[in-house]
Amino acid sequence: MNSSSIHNVSRRVFLARAGALGGMGLAAPMAMSLAAAGEAAAFSASDYKALVCIFLYGGNDCHNTLIPTDIPNYDRYSAIRGGASGRKRGGIAYGLDELVALKPVVNQTLTDDLSYGLAPSLIKTAALFNSGKLAIQLNVGPLVVPVTRVQFQSGAVPLPPKLFSHNDQQSVWQALGAEGATVGWGGRIGDLALSSNTNSLLTCISASGNAVFLSGNDALQYQISPGGAIPIWAAKGASFGSSRASEVLKTLITEPRAHVLENEFTKVTKRSMVMEDIVNTALNPITLTTSFDTDNKPNSLANQLKIVARLIGARSALGSKRQVFFVSLGGFDTHDGLMETHPNLLALIDEALSSFYAGTVELGVENQVTTFTASDFGRTLTSNGDGSDHGWGGHHFVMGGAVKGGRYFGTAPQVSITSDDQVGQGRLLPSTSVDQMASTLARWLGASESELPTILPRIGNFSSSNLGYFST
């Protein structure tokens, strides 16, 4: 799809929606019509399924997440990252004896006979892998077409825009275009799911901030706080003793406006008010016995995943059949202090992943919820002294009862700063594209073969749109 046709679609959708909003009072069942299902085809859904994206802002150091444990490859890793003698921790390398072993459930021969372990703070994640609930996608990243190192250097083939730049690569991962893109692939999946849900606005939900990932051509992101929806108190009851003031407040902050910026403010505020009642009413009875605070430390990612789990728990009350969620954790731009900060961040992921999986088991939906990680980019394998710099491809987790866990997908990169599967300093040249990962996940949620190009316009550039994460 070229840019002008995207804009045409947006304008058409905007005009249609503006018209619909203008004629509607606050009492109208806007939860259904706000994200009105448009021209898109729809999933036929009788069961429940959800995708959950965990975005690691800053660029997760993939080389210190998934680490070689076989001696030849560990030694390469340790030599490049400044490890100490005796295969002990040094520089930005972990010691070999610290790593948590991964035990694949099937025999897989990887590049250079690699075997892998996880960083020391990923003990529960390793257990999920070893019990077949979590898979690892190796070296995935943004691509326009498959590319070799020679092509990268010569510029012979198109490359993703603004490689190595944080904000742009976040956008490319989420929306397949540099900053300024307005339609994400989570949102495009949401477009197809809108009509499956009683409250179509509850199709694409962020428990983090605004993320282009969740904006579709029709689907809108709904944002929720980890504590639930936030009521606007002065508009709910009397404001400073005046019920008339409260009514006028409600009008002011929700009425359609001719000025576009003003209208955007009131549109969002109106959504906030209408959905607060619906969402909180449905959430109130949903309490989980699963602890999301097993480590007794603040964990914003676990808090976000807890509200996701509660919303999934409220799926019947809310009439939800197909949902896409977005949560995030920041702080991964580890140029400095990698060995101090990164293990703590991974520990947060570890607690959040295991708690969330347990939560889905408690809710009886572990086979209906698939969770995956994403990040700006991987990082250099080389050290800058006590950290690493911006890279490209990285390794990511795919978790859920439906996932063929305990396996690696994709091609393992060599542990090298000169090989052809990296573009200098161990910045991995992705061997699997984000599009392929996305299409595999979209298929599982219900997208048909013919719908994939709508969600992922460049999927035809790659050999496979199904990486095989799922049995069916």
Next chain:
Amino acid sequence: MAWRMLMTGEDQFRKRCALALSEMLVVSLNPIDGFWPPYVIAAYWDLLNAQAFGNYRTLLEEITLNPAMGFYLNTRGNQKADPATGRVPDENYAREIMQLFTIGLTQLNSDGTPKLDAQGKTQDTYSQSDITNLAKVFTGYDWNYDRVTWQSVPWLTYKIPSPEFSRDRMKLDAAKHSNEAISFLGVTIPANTAGTEALKIALDTLFNHPNTPPFVAKQMIQRLITSNPSPAYVGRVAAAFVNNGTGVRGDMKSLWRAILLDPEARTLSGGVTAGKLREPIVRFAQWARTFQVSSLTGKWEIYDTSNGDWGLGQSPLRSPSVFNFFRPGYVPPQTALSANQLVAPEFQIHNETTTAGYLNFLTSIIKSGYQDVKPDYSAIIGISHQTRELLDWLNLYLAAGQVSGTTLDLVQSALDAQPLTSTSSETAKLDRIYSAILLVMASPEYLVQK
């Protein structure tokens, strides 16, 4: 700290400019640790205030060598390459000084529009090689402890430094500075150039790059005036950056003057996409200044307001990353803005949670202040029973008269529903004032500054 400065004092414009700069030249307190983090970030805020009306070249050098920036973007402790261990210089500052502080990613015309090649495509300003090369310039620096005195405290086994290092420029250790030749953006810095000279060449190159004037101009217009300035407006401001009239490049006074006195800033366009969403920090600071807040304890206990559930979703010098709370290129999806390729940066932190958070925050502070910081409504309590006068006053002071008569009528009808006379109780008068401020500061016509 920053809140007190934003809310009080005579030099309001300097602080407004410093706040704008703090959202482009971002340093955040959040990751800064070690000794005296509040002093470290305070020194950065002082630096932005001190240099706000200076020259951008000086500002660029001062932030580069500032201890807070050194910590935040990792110039502090950055060392030359070590072939024995494979260590290479940290690239963070080299990348972000180009992407965010000077030239940006895309080659620009002098009016800020992208330069297109024969195929109509934008052109990158730099490559990864430029970054890897420039990174060598920023090696050898660390916090400067020359003026520091070290003191023992009973509860620690090591001595702690006095905080002078937080204000002093970082110190160059020639032994840790890269002596390799550097080639970036078409400029060569020969091998063995002294560190100070290499820095000068690098910063001069960025400062004199044709992108820098429109890049800085457009973002500062966005922070102060409007989200989508016309190319002509950007061009006029960029020209004032290039030459202040006496041949000086980078004169910040010239930049601010051009931004504020431009016809596009001084004329209400009436267009339906004109203006910008007031950012939450500015709303809160404006309320505080209008009602001359004071601190009961002298402590000004306003700390982190960046929680969106109950706070503002934003707090000065506490951005979640070097990319600020919102990006200058943020486009709210599915709006007439996205259809017309227009941006609205502040909407990146506007959503179902933060809009409720702001309105609740507002309701709370109007009546109770924030912690020990309390408002003074004595200027308007005398007119509280004269509803329209009260509203006109609020409209003038808070919204520069941009709340329409229609809205004022609606608000007036709400206020008049609770009758009030000059002899009514103080409590009743204050309730009237609280409601009036809430309704004005919640109204979209206030929230979007035209």
